[in-house]
Structure formats: C-alpha cells, structure tokens
Amino acid sequence: MLSWLLAGHLAGDFLFQNRWMAEQKTTRLSALAAHSAVYACAVWLASLPVKGLGPMSVLFVFLSHALVDRRNITLWWCRHVTKSDHMWLVIMTDQTLHVVILAMACLLERSI
Numbered sequence: 001m002l003s004w005l006l007a008g009h010l011a012g013d014f015l016f017q018n019r020w021m022a023e024q025k026t027t028r029l030s031a032l033a034a035h036s037a038v039y040a041c042a043v044w045l046a047s048l049p050v051k052g053l054g055p056m057s058v059l060f061v062f063l064s065h066a067l068v069d070r071r072n073i074t075l076w077w078c079r080h081v082t083k084s085d086h087m088w089l090v091i092m093t094d095q096t097l098h099v100v101i102l103a104m105a106c107l108l109e110r111s112i
Contacts, residue, residue, distance in 0.1 A: 001050050001109065005102040008046025012039035013098065026071050036066040043102070054112055057105045064101045068094060 024031035
C-alpha cells in the first residue's frame, strides 16, 4: 500500500500542483484547499490497485497535507529541532512529514 501512496504523493505534490497552488498555498486558503484536494485525490486514486483508502484515511491525508503545506509546522521543526532554515532542509522536512503521514494512513487503514 505504501508504495502506491508514495506514487500518489509524487503525482499530487508535483505533477498536479500548478503555479498558483504552489505560490499561494501558504497565504490563501483557496489555494491550500485546492492543492490539498488534488493531492488527496491523487493519493486515493493511486491506492485503488491495492483495495483503496477508505473515507477516513482520505480525510486524514487531506487535512494533514493542508496542515503541513501551510508551512507553520515545517518551519517550526526547522527552527527548533534541526536549527536550520536552509531551503533544501525545509523542503526535505516537508517531504518527510508527508511520507510519515502516508505511513500513518496505512496504519489507520489497517485499524479500521
């Protein structure tokens, strides 16, 4: 399941995120909601070959993606834990949080 979710992650976070979403998601709720919805749909679609994520897991992916992409958590982590705001580290922290969340979605799906 996780391999399929990672494929959906890459599609949703990179292939289907347009410039407006990327540039505005930290300041405009509409851009953040649109990107998170596209992302959650891509992850859900990618999960279909292996029984698919249920509605609660998809909602978890949507909400957590929006929370991470707002950047507050990522920037807090970089400031207080890694103590670096180097752009590469911020991007990698963001991506790592997304992968951890997808692993959590797999666990959530198994427990339902």
